[in-house]
Amino acid sequence: MKKTIWLLFLLVCSLNNYSQNNYAVTWGSSGYDTLTTYTSILYEMLPEPYMSGEVDIDFGFSFPFFDSNFNSVTIDSDGVGYFPDSDSVYNLSLFAGEFTNHVFSPIFSDWRYTYDTTGILDILKVEWRNVGIADDIEGQAPTDHRINFQWWFYENGVIEIHFGEIDLANTPYYSETDGFIWDDGESYGPWIGIANNNESEVYFVSGTNADISVITISDSIDIFYDIPPYGNYFRFTPDEVTSIHSVEMTNSADYIIFPNPVKDVFSVKLKDKNNTSVFKTELKIYSSTGELVKSKFITNSDDLVNISALPSGIYFVRLLSEKFQTSPMKLVKQ
Numbered sequence: 001m002k003k004t005i006w007l008l009f010l011l012v013c014s015l016n017n018y019s020q021n022n023y024a025v026t027w028g029s030s031g032y033d034t035l036t037t038y039t040s041i042l043y044e045m046l047p048e049p050y051m052s053g054e055v056d057i058d059f060g061f062s063f064p065f066f067d068s069n070f071n072s073v074t075i076d077s078d079g080v081g082y083f084p085d086s087d088s089v090y091n092l093s094l095f096a097g098e099f100t101n102h103v104f105s106p107i108f109s110d111w112r113y114t115y116d117t118t119g120i121l122d123i124l125k126v127e128w129r130n131v132g133i134a135d136d137i138e139g140q141a142p143t144d145h146r147i148n149f150q151w152w153f154y155e156n157g158v159i160e161i162h163f164g165e166i167d168l169a170n171t172p173y174y175s176e177t178d179g180f181i182w183d184d185g186e187s188y189g190p191w192i193g194i195a196n197n198n199e200s201e202v203y204f205v206s207g208t209n210a211d212i213s214v215i216t217i218s219d220s221i222d223i224f225y226d227i228p229p230y231g232n233y234f235r236f237t238p239d240e241v242t243s244i245h246s247v248e249m250t251n252s253a254d255y256i257i258f259p260n261p262v263k264d265v266f267s268v269k270l271k272d273k274n275n276t277s278v279f280k281t282e283l284k285i286y287s288s289t290g291e292l293v294k295s296k297f298i299t300n301s302d303d304l305v306n307i308s309a310l311p312s313g314i315y316f317v318r319l320l321s322e323k324f325q326t327s328p329m330k331l332v333k334q
Helices: 041-045
Strands: 016-020 023-029 054-065 068-076 099-101 110-117 122-133 146-154 159-167 179-181 187-189 192-195 202-208 211-215 232-238 254-258 265-271 281-287 292-298 304-306 313-320 329-333
Touching: 023 202, 041 110, 054 122, 254 329, 292 304
Parallel strands: none
Antiparallel strands: 016 023, 023 232, 054 068, 099 122, 110 122, 122 146, 146 159, 159 232, 179 187, 192 202, 202 211, 254 265, 265 304, 281 292, 281 313, 313 329
């Protein structure tokens, strides 16, 4: 029996950061919402409701990953994923072990996906719902344990791994200090990270919840010796993220943000097509993943917008009024 599962990670509120080459890796804590409207891979797509094999899922958009764009992703029931022409390399790595669904217990398991939007960005969300370790569930004395996690694939190439309820207290195949373990106590996961097709560039999360590190050398990849608490996430952000899903402009206005980059405060100079000052304009600021983080009405070009409370990073500004709406403009917060 194959004994390799991988479990990927996700999202950021209290922000930690590691950046090199093509991706920045961040982690933190947010909430966790199980999917309520979804397509069940387990009960609607597989020939029988047993977690095994892999499925192809369309993004519904062109998803950028390293130097290529993809319209679909292949995801294994064990939590790994890859893209076409990956030469048998797992581009997306999550837990470790072999996942399966609880069959002879009151725990309801599912493997599902849905499409969502932030209002700016489209997202493909895939969830492993109350799955368990196959060696345990299919063994002589199966235990009631559960693992919940999701992958989020944003239209701009951001990948997040979110963790829900994870209760492994009853299973002998997990140790709080050694992660997933064989019968002899040897660790075999979880592995958490992403890699390009030939593994010349990798971003793997290692360490523990108290001491997280990021490994970028293929020969040094190691497991994560812990299970993230409920609501925690890991995020992989492409350094090329310079724009979000554009919105068709109507009666577009010319405007400039200054200063940009900005440390704490900026202003907006806005003119309509007739070069007349436009008043009572709503300004919206979105994060790189399309989350609305600030909204403010500006009435003239002297109004200041204070973003000192926002973490450093890339944001996008949109302006909306009765006369027009603009496509997003990049804003860099120092």
